[in-house]
Amino acid sequence: MALAAAERGRGCLGALRRLQWNQVRIFVKWASTIGGHSIGKILIANRGEIACRVMRTAKKMGVKSVAVYSEADRNSMHVAMADEAYCIGPPPSQQSYLAMEKILQVAKVSAAQAIHPGYGFLSENTEFAELCKQQGVIFIGPPSSAIRDMGIKSTSKAIMSAAGVPVVEGYHGEDQSDECLKEHARRIGYPVMIKAVRGGGGKGMRIAHSEKEFLDQLESARREAKKSFNDDAMLIEKFVDNPRHVEVQVFGDQHGNAVYLFERDCSVQRRHQKIIEEAPGPGISPEVRRRLGEAAVKAAKAVNYVGAGTVEFIMDSQHNFYFMEMNTRLQVEHPVTEMITGTDLVEWQLRVAAGEKIPLRQEEILLQGHAFEARIYAEDPNNNFMPGAGPLLHLSTPPADRFTRIETGVRQGDEVSVHYDPMIAKLVVWAEDRQAALRKLRYSLHQYNIVGLSTNIDFLLSLSGHPQFEAGNVHTNFIPQHHDELFPAKKATPHEVMCQAALGLILKEKMLTDAFRDQSDDKFSPFASSTGRRINICYTRKLSLLDGENVVDVAVSYNQDGSYKMQIQDQTFLISGEILKEGDSLCLRSSVNGTVSKSKLVILDNIIYLFFPEGSAQIGLPVPKYLSAVSSGAEQSGAVAPMTGTVEKVFVKAGDKVQIGDPLMVMIAMKMEHTIRAPKAGVIKKVNFQEGAQANRHAPLVEFMDEEAESK
Template sequence: MDPSLMPGTPLFDKILVANRGEIACRVIRSARRLGIRTVAVYSQADADAQHVRQADEAWPIGGPRPQESYLRGDAIIEAALQSGARAIHPGFGFLSENADFADAVAAAGVVFIGPSGSSMRRMGSKAGAKELMQAAGVPVVPGYTGEDQSPQLLAREAERIGFPLMIKAAHGGGGKGMRVVHGPGEFLPNLESCQREAAGAFGRDRVLLERYVRSPRHIEIQVFGDSHGNVIHLNERECSAQRRYQKVLEESPSPFLTPELRAAMGAAAVQAARAIDYANAGTVEFIVAPDGAFYFMEINTRLQVEHPVTEMVTGLDLVEWQLRVAAGEPLPLAQEQVPQRGHAIEVRLYAEDPEAGFLPGSGKLEQLRLPAPSAHVRVDSGVVEGDTVSIFYDPMIAKLIVHDEDRASALARMREALAQCDIAGPKSNIAFLERLVRHPAIVDASIDTGYLDRHLDEFVPAADDAIDPLHLLAAATAQLLLQERAQAAGAAASADPGSPWALADGWRLGHAGKRHLAFLHRGRRVLLAAHGSGGEYRIEVDGHGSVVSGARLADGVLSARFDDLAHRFLVRAGSRRLLLHDGQRRLQLEPVEVYLREGGTQAAQDDRLRAPMPGRVVVVRAGPGESVVAGQELLVVEAMKMELALKAPRDGVVASLGAAAGDFVEADAVLLTLEP
């Protein structure tokens, strides 16, 4: 018997989860169902995180930056040995595809819940995997995968391959360390940025180059192998909806694949896994051209972020499969036994601001409402209301996965589930996702991997978009009813509840029942005037009046007649915000009584470069006295495992610097000032 297994108990008695956030919580959930105790590890920034609270025990491993904690293999292995954990599950990201870490775990007498280090070295590197596939006869995109990483040689190889081409982190994933380069003049700056981003996210800066295939689909095959020579696939997931190579919507089955193409891609993925005696979970990713020709892209030797999509259409627990395979058991099913039922879709809720270029956000989740789990809806999250989204890690809040009998029904489920989501604190991408799942390119399944970047204006509203008049009337109605409710509660608690000054009817001496309302919408003030009370109002905006009648607000639902047409809205109110949703679109406003920002002049802003978010300055390209031109890159800030280039807002001369390379800075900190 394997000494890592305990007699009389299922699988391992205790495992360590070498990760954080939603994937750590997800692994803990399956382990607990199987009767396995769990050990979490945490950085200084994660002492109060949910994965720490959900595990049976948790061990500190270092500072807040990944390099000081979650990328420290020695500290993680020591925690496993000290805690008595028999195996380590790496999750995804961090050390999950690090062959040296897998070898070190095995050398310490602990089971690594994943493929062997030798398999990783052949498959885990994008470069090595591509060479392997080419030797095995799998179609690959022309490119360069060599170990010589000198900028001069890479530039020559780029010229040989031709533009446009793609630079990719050889040991990465998730869109980090990836750039499309359209011409020779862009190559070296993009190479330098990719290498820095790869080193920060994955601990290694090696890159590969490959020709950029135009209008491709991104389709991946989930594979599984065991130590008994069995290898199967669990069908495909399509991940073509991407923004800057970060997946935003994943689904299974792919609406693009024919049964013949599905069989061919599945067979190619299994052949690749068999060629290296692959064990445990892996994903073979392909670029698929519009004509159906497919090319090997990379192999991820780990569980994918989007693995719940496969779980929903197969009814299988892939983490349980990982644990069983790592414990020496054979695969639970043969290829012909793999179920396939209905359609599943996943989207990722992020703390980010789509209207500000998808800048990652951070801060306390003052409110977090997600749909209730059901047979059709699954929520994977590593945070709860009151938790903080840290500046040091990926800003994912939750994954929302839905399932139904067909694709149209699954899309409808997703729209309904997104309508129930509400996040207050850091900004989020919920409204962006709601537009996404209603867009014709998604509904018609005609999207390719570059569509979002080419048509981003179709998914993100312009800064000067006007508010729908009906939505504004509904917001004002909801605010009036909320004010009256608060006044009534205050009057009931007062010493003289019958006083006319305590009534909630809007009457005031000399004002004939007129009330003024003001909201902020994307920094602009919207003014309204209202007459009436008790759900019967006349509301004026920009000189136009509308009659609201029969308004009721109960259990978070506003129902009313607006100029005799009845409508229904979901309403969520907080101390600094009012959110309305009509079932298709959402509107968020800030009552001006709580928060009013009167900004300074634009000219004053143009003299300063400010940090768009908390982060670390990694590059400073200009110093005091240097002349710069509008659009010139002056600083690079790293936050949330991505790099943000800050550019000169105008021509000028640098007057002063507010930070140096390596400094941590807060949001809005002045990093550079130009002479007037």
């Protein structure tokens, strides 16, 4: 403690030393037991970034790791990282990552003493925890009784109320009839939150703003809950307007000890799912922080909690807080807590599961600095955050260091699978205060460059740069409230950037031409020249580029000194530059009318990608008509699948009349429910998929009669 006290107040370096000192004290305290550790091999019953995260700590501790994988994940990063790996079934999670008996069989075959469930999948499955115990395998998590009590929201609310933890008003009873739930919603007062009793991760959760929409929202929540948790029981709660979502990291051991590691703010969400998290919560006073932590420890002790857990609270504008639920597992956002406390919570999990005590007393857990976590998803924020799948054709990230963590389970060339969650990575940054951490976050997001599928990186930049976010004025309604600023209308790309794209294309052509010349025996071939003479246009050429749907013509003149004159409309630019190799990436260093800049350059599939320190641009190359696909008017004549998925429910049949926006069917894809709506008013000609069928992306789901047929 003397070192920590001596360093207090010495800025970033002192903060780092304090965090390191926490880790040193933990190591010293446990050094005498580490040699006799009873867990020498663990099986990770999960995939992706959390499996890789657990393996890194296991390797650091000298513990062997066993991976399980579906056929879709055969070449994945977590399989490559593991000491051993076993295939457990086809891609659908019900036949692989949720197949309890298969996973336990692998544990037996591999002689793993313990199973780490990660998050999601089986992490909060009471039956799985009990099966592990019965078969003599350590479940790295709480006892099954705690999972059961906290997993059923109605039970958890009753336990919390009895333990003196404040709870929000609601109905958590057994009568699940429509009329009963509707009556309680009326009694509580709209708006109300409809939540799956066994819910989590935003699944089975809907807001009803009025009695008119209550039953539709209830049915939708039930469907999703049944699919996700095999239980469609619901509870009703008063919806707190513009609340904050504040959660507390707790940790318990088998000796009756429990501590809290401060709070995280996870308020900014889309689809009731977190998108950006930070620790500690902005604007929360030390007194409120203490009361939050003590309430969370009460919650943990009420169920004899063991291991890592998170107690989630709703907080109103006056900083009153109410118990919402307890996640009986390691949370996705646990790294921000590790960053501000200098701890490794996965190491704590393994040691506590082996019977050791929590390494630090409450007064020894120090809070220092501020941390952010941004979840990078394969999704399209401009299309209601629709998740996507596909290959990561180009992937480059900011360099990892003590203050920057990149938690991921994918590499360049890997595929984001349609079968699982679309999260690509978590970018975690730390600095000595919130403003410094926010600058670090934005700087690092600019360095996170992905080509091959849509991501939310630009949206995260817009969000983290919003003045209200910078001020810490966060709440769960943040994105809808600031929608117009967060989703500004797309502006035309500056002509200077169009010139840089043209330069990048010309220099890339030159690189390929030079490579051809070096390998060719015919040095005088016109294809071995990149001066413009090769294409017989006397050192000039016209490039047509696409800025969105707009064609931009660039007239390029090749100068003798290797520079270029480019003209767009009535503007003329003097351009020069070169392509440099930096690691596995190409960088374009360019001068536009004397202004020098540097950007990362990627050219793939008729698109030029430029990644600048302050933003990015995508410039297309027009495809000749004879190579273009047949007209994309399919959506005008019907509804198509936004992605590969399973048809869950069909609302229409041939001959039905529908209006624009009417629901046609519900699809389940990437662990989400998507309602497919009519793109226009008309009469249904044909429904191509029935309930339970699998539909590929862009497949025509429902066809409409043409207008002539309708009028007859």
